[in-house]
Amino acid sequence: MIKFLDLKKINESYESDFQEKLKSVLENSWYILGKETETFENAFAEYCNSKYCIGVGNGFDALVLIFKGYIQLGKLQKGDEVIVPANTFVASILAILEAGLIPVLIEPKLETYNINPDLILEKITSKTKAILVVHLYGQLAEMNQIHAIAVQNNLVVIEDAAQAHGAISNQKSAIKNKQSSVAYSFYPGKNLGALGDGGAITTNDPELAKVLFSLRNYGCQKKYHNEFVGVNSRLDELQAAFLNLKLPNLNEDNQKRREVARRYLTEIKNNKIILPFWDFSHNHVFHLFVIRTENRNELQNYLLENGIQTMIHYPIPPHKQKAFLHWNDLFFPITEKIHNEVLSLPMSPALTNDEVSFVVEILNQY
Ligand SMILES: *Cc1c(COP(=O)(O)O)cnc(C)c1O
Numbered sequence: 001m002i003k004f005l006d007l008k009k010i011n012e013s014y015e016s017d018f019q020e021k022l023k024s025v026l027e028n029s030w031y032i033l034g035k036e037t038e039t040f041e042n043a044f045a046e047y048c049n050s051k052y053c054i055g056v057g058n059g060f061d062a063l064v065l066i067f068k069g070y071i072q073l074g075k076l077q078k079g080d081e082v083i084v085p086a087n088t089f090v091a092s093i094l095a096i097l098e099a100g101l102i103p104v105l106i107e108p109k110l111e112t113y114n115i116n117p118d119l120i121l122e123k124i125t126s127k128t129k130a131i132l133v134v135h136l137y138g139q140l141a142e143m144n145q146i147h148a149i150a151v152q153n154n155l156v157v158i159e160d161a162a163q164a165h166g167a168i169s170n171q172k173s174a175i176k177n178k179q180s181s182v183a184y185s186f187y188p189g190k191n192l193g194a195l196g197d198g199g200a201i202t203t204n205d206p207e208l209a210k211v212l213f214s215l216r217n218y219g220c221q222k223k224y225h226n227e228f229v230g231v232n233s234r235l236d237e238l239q240a241a242f243l244n245l246k247l248p249n250l251n252e253d254n255q256k257r258r259e260v261a262r263r264y265l266t267e268i269k270n271n272k273i274i275l276p277f278w279d280f281s282h283n284h285v286f287h288l289f290v291i292r293t294e295n296r297n298e299l300q301n302y303l304l305e306n307g308i309q310t311m312i313h314y315p316i317p318p319h320k321q322k323a324f325l326h327w328n329d330l331f332f333p334i335t336e337k338i339h340n341e342v343l344s345l346p347m348s349p350a351l352t353n354d355e356v357s358f359v360v361e362i363l364n365q366y
Helices: 007-012 015-028 035-047 059-072 090-098 143-153 206-215 237-267 296-305 322-327 333-341 353-365
Strands: 052-056 081-085 102-106 128-134 156-160 181-185 199-203 289-292 342-345
Touching: 007 015, 015 035, 015 237, 035 052, 035 199, 035 237, 052 059, 052 206, 059 090, 059 128, 059 156, 059 181, 059 199, 059 206, 081 090, 090 102, 090 128, 128 143, 143 156, 199 206, 237 289, 237 353, 296 342, 296 353, 333 342
Parallel strands: 081 102, 081 128, 128 156, 156 181
Antiparallel strands: 052 199, 181 199, 289 342
């Protein structure tokens, strides 16, 4: 069976190093906000070409805390509208709501699956104060155009890079110098995954960073002195220690993912399958390799019968979820088409050449 993502294989390759780290964390007996977290924050900030990195409990909290940080700084207010792609993992939208803000959904481009910048302007009202961009499946959204819209309309830009570790730092354009804040998740299956929950925020904004270091820890920098109404969302020492071991391999892992993607893109030849569009001007770290096909269930079953596991990211669009009853009647045809047709092929740095060849062969025979 070719797994969609063989996490066991990926993490087993670190096993003896993990055990050493566990020993050293036990030895130091310091479990929350210590040296490992600080080391990781510094290393990840550098990796992302960012001045600050704040380790937090998970990717969802990273997003919520960015919004709360901007609210604390007076740049956003409860009830403000935030532009967000209709085609995203639901966490992006939940984070906006959790911070007391109002999500405004925008259709994606069918080719890239990412937000269509041409549709943003018509949705901007006097209450629109921010854009939450999602770099879905690991492909950077069209940030130059989005930043231009943001500057013209005085909007804060926040990036959900939970699927795009490494895509932003490698970008050669001016993006990294812009003042956006970026949320990362280290959920085990992400391109940089912990052995449990974890997340981080990167930013170049010193005021925001200061607030965030405090907000994640009950709103205090100095113990028992609460400056802000904060939360408890910290990156564990043990998870930070594991991430410190994995971060040095992230670029190589992403390169392996791109090589798998390149093979899929050049070798899969079947007119029932629409391959993802890879715009080479936008960095792509292939968190997922997502194809489209009209009869998705049939293709998924066929692959499974041939020993190939696939997944669907995602089967139900946010606006059709029961949790958002008031949106259920909205019509986003491109988002809905994507949710009906997408299928994620096996993708990981641990896939062997033979495994990729087998997936290609089976798909070409379909
Ligand atoms: C995984 C993910 C999140 C949430 O991250 P968690 O660490 O699971 O909270 C947010 N947005 C996107 C796009 C994701 O893929």
